[in-house]
Amino acid sequence: MDSKQLAASVQGYVVETRHRLHEHPELGFHETWTTDLIAAELEKLGLTVTRFDPTGLMADIKGGKPGRMIALRADIDALPVTEHTGLPFASKIDGTMHACGHDTHTAMLLGAARALVSVRDELPGTVRLIFQPAEEIVKGAKRVVAQGALEGVSMIFGQHIAAMMPVGMMATAPGPSAAASDQFVIRVHGKGCHGAMPQTGVDATLAAANIVTALQSVVSREIAPAEPAVITVGKLVSGTAGNIVSGEAEMAGTVRTFNRELRQQMPHSIERVAKEIAAAYRCTAEMEYEFSVDVLVNDPAATAVALGAIRKVVADPASIPTSLPKQMGAEDFAEYTSCAPAAFAMLGAGGSYPQHSDHFCVDESAFQTGVAFLIQVAADALSA
Numbered sequence: 001m002d003s004k005q006l007a008a009s010v011q012g013y014v015v016e017t018r019h020r021l022h023e024h025p026e027l028g029f030h031e032t033w034t035t036d037l038i039a040a041e042l043e044k045l046g047l048t049v050t051r052f053d054p055t056g057l058m059a060d061i062k063g064g065k066p067g068r069m070i071a072l073r074a075d076i077d078a079l080p081v082t083e084h085t086g087l088p089f090a091s092k093i094d095g096t097m098h099a100c101g102h103d104t105h106t107a108m109l110l111g112a113a114r115a116l117v118s119v120r121d122e123l124p125g126t127v128r129l130i131f132q133p134a135e136e137i138v139k140g141a142k143r144v145v146a147q148g149a150l151e152g153v154s155m156i157f158g159q160h161i162a163a164m165m166p167v168g169m170m171a172t173a174p175g176p177s178a179a180a181s182d183q184f185v186i187r188v189h190g191k192g193c194h195g196a197m198p199q200t201g202v203d204a205t206l207a208a209a210n211i212v213t214a215l216q217s218v219v220s221r222e223i224a225p226a227e228p229a230v231i232t233v234g235k236l237v238s239g240t241a242g243n244i245v246s247g248e249a250e251m252a253g254t255v256r257t258f259n260r261e262l263r264q265q266m267p268h269s270i271e272r273v274a275k276e277i278a279a280a281y282r283c284t285a286e287m288e289y290e291f292s293v294d295v296l297v298n299d300p301a302a303t304a305v306a307l308g309a310i311r312k313v314v315a316d317p318a319s320i321p322t323s324l325p326k327q328m329g330a331e332d333f334a335e336y337t338s339c340a341p342a343a344f345a346m347l348g349a350g351g352s353y354p355q356h357s358d359h360f361c362v363d364e365s366a367f368q369t370g371v372a373f374l375i376q377v378a379a380d381a382l383s384a
């Protein structure tokens with residue numbers, strides 16, 4: 001089996017399918033058109049599709065020889081971004097865009113499915129294709145795992161296209177690679193009054209502004225400098241007019257960590273700062289905290305299989321980095337890494353705009369490497 005040749009044979013199909021997906025982006029748990037398209041493409045290959053509730057699906061390619069089951073995962077959702085790429089296949093859905101490249105992941109997995117079906121007699125075992133919804137809101141993986149997506153799966157692999165990384169370059173490394181991502185909302189309660197007579201009220205804006213500032217000291221003063229952590233308050237809403245002291249403020253933020261113990265400690269530190277700073281300004285504060293995505297930990301054995309496959313499919317194996325910088329962005333694939341040995345790889349796609357930009361675009365020649373990787377890693381994991 002020649003994975004590069006197989007990938008080349010489906011490249012036209014992958015590009016064309018990607019354009020169809022790109023034109024019709026859908027947000028997490030609303031990917032009904034996308035799910036129907038994927039189902040139709042898989043059914044054309046003679047595969048039986050199992051749909052997830054509410055969106056997404058999986059299908060198994062049973063090989064001609066007995067063996068275990070491994071899984072390949074692609075995410076299928078888009079972002080609330082208005083596209084400004086000017087591409088002929090730009091989004092036709094107002095305010096929604098495939099700005100993270102999940103359309104490319106879906107198209108590449110469909111291409112790999114087509115290729116794997118053509119060589120299924122050679123496969124010792126089963127390849128499960130998982131098309132996961134709602135990665136961007138980091139809820140999809142949990143949902144499909146709860147619906148049995150990983151039952152019987154002995155190893156799982158995924159990949160993410162990476163803007164601004166050299167085209168066709170691939171990378172993965174064992175150990176933690178993407179941060180845990182959790183979120184909080186803090187509500188500050190004061191007492192509204194006339195802006196000219198602040199002494200008659202309690203200013204929630206002032207307290208909230210000081211909470212935002214003080215939260216940064218959690219990372220800089222309570223956490224070891226070598227331990228990566230981020231607290232970002234991305235939203236702060238308070239008041240109704242310039243001449244009214246605001247009685248209520250609300251902020252929302254995200255917390256990123258790699259260390260599981262530190263992850264558990266964060267809500268306590270944030271709540272303490274919020275409540276005590278609020279009290280200093282005669283306000284009260286309350287916090288809601290939600291643990292969203294765990295750390296993505298690449299399993300050493302699965303990563304070894306993935307690296308072996310990468311070496312076979314990239315143009316220049318010497319370009320494969322020996323380690324990867326930890327990145328604070330979360331990836332819902334993390335959910336699988338605590339269920340089965342898993343490895344997640346990055347695929348360089350060039351371009352000069354970052355992921356989530358309204359100008360995000362990729363070099364489509366990268367798909368050939370990505371598809372070859374999926375085919376190769378499936379075959380290697382089954383025969384490992």
Ligand code: NI
Binds near residue numbers: 135
């Ligand atoms: Ni993404």
